[in-house]
Amino acid sequence: MARFGLARRALVAALLAVLVAAPLAMARAAEYRLLHVRTLAVSVDRTQAHIGGQLHLTVRTAVGERVEALPELILPDLTAFQVLADAERVEHAASGTTFVAVLTIAPNLPGSSVIGPAYLDAIDPGTHRALRYRSNTVVVTALASAPSQAREIIAQVHRLLPLDILFVLAVIVGSLWLLRPRAEGTVAVAPPRSEPSTPALPASEGLGVWVERLRAAPTRANAAGARAALWARLGARERETAQDVLGRLSDPTGRSAVAAAERAAFVEPAREAAAARDLADALARLVG
């Protein structure tokens, strides 16, 4: 009964937080930045958990620019979960910026729940149109009861922190998350557009779109985007290089696509167009 009460209060807290943040978010809806969106993906460390059991949801976003914050990112709806903790990490590299948000969540209802997609609003550098990028989704199955150890942990938390304090904390955490400071230098554009305007990244069907883009504009920027989509398709993990990917890839079509992607991304500028066209051909063979 106590747990049900906690879940209900957490749900109310999340709704309150959304209500507080919504007017501000709408006021800023007309502001978007020019961003090369390379990756937008959600993942969980396990797809099954008991009610009250913890799992980690990771939202990974990579853009080609150096930016300090990503206020345009809209996290997945988590009304079927309690958000127990959140952490954010920003990594700058020569190739751009990667944002990693890790949320510790616990299902509060039995059955399967879909998490995602996460959204990101930005201006596409290729077309200069405002687009809504959409991530993949993941399905988490909540089992009816938590194992005894987990129950004990939850009971201890309940003993240490009264429910009212948890309720207030949930409201504060939710509000802070949604009202994070926004970066300067945004570009004003037309109001939001229909979705999905661009392919979901890093979904595998995205490669077909990159083939078309590369054929229409065989540029380094498109080659970099196609390379990122190929990496995602091949299940590359963070900080992996082509050698890591090739190490577990036996399919010759995939291997030649990886080699073509490296060439297109790093060859001298005088030959980048030819290399980008070769990459388009290699990706077309891979997509079949």
Next chain:
Amino acid sequence: MSLDPRTVRRELARAIVGQEEMLEGLLLALLAGGHALLEGAPGLAKTLACTSLAHLIGGTFRRVQFTPDLLPSDIVGTRVYDQRGGEFRTLLGPAFCNLLLADEVNRAPAKVQSALLEAMQERQVTLAGETHTLPSPFVVLATQNPLDGEGTYPLPLAQVDRFLVKIHIDAPSREQELKIVDRYGAGAPELTAVASLDDVRDWQGRARRVHVEPAVRAYAVDLVRATRSHPLIEAGASPRASLALLALTRARAALEGRDFATPDDVRAYAPGALRHRIAWSFRLASEGREAEGELASIIASVPPP
């Protein structure tokens, strides 16, 4: 159209079983026109690898066994009085060669090490006011033994920084050791020159022309800079390390037959370019950590482009 440098790599593998990192490191030093420091226990084919490489490229080769009583003139040369001619004559030292093997470089005193390192850096030697240019290519392959510390003069960080790459040599696996026993049981394989010095100069030219995209260059610099903010490092790698890493990057791309460098080229030899340019703090040893493992973590923490 000159020879493919991988031919030398294949021939080296005929003489040396395993030790891929050492063989590739030696070739990269050659292609980049830099010097290599090889560190490993005795009997791990360090000297054999160097002599084999010298045979294969057909250059002049000298070997100097560094000892505590060695003098700078034993390396660079000296002026001697010729009684018959009644004048001083210059005798050039063993440094005047294409490939100089400085065996157990840490056994000679600082004055000798300094003379060698100056020659490595300047690629010329001055004797009695007269400057003598060293041949091209000129590559020093120095070995040192991490054991037997007694009676050695460890190279200071500023001097060891002159080496483009430091290669760690580990003991071979059981299978490799069996192969070594089989191969050398019937006598050492005979190696003949498969390349010329012109080929080497051509490879070096190719390596210099390898295109490195700004993102790849930035990755190399980020890797080096990451060593300067690590809590277990007292002094991180200098900007010379960035230059060395990029030279190795270009050389590796050229060795692979490419005219552009990739992030893998940077990452592959980052340990070799950085390990001797870092001063680890006392905490590393006191916490029982391994420098190689920590360096690998630092390298892995920098996202590639």
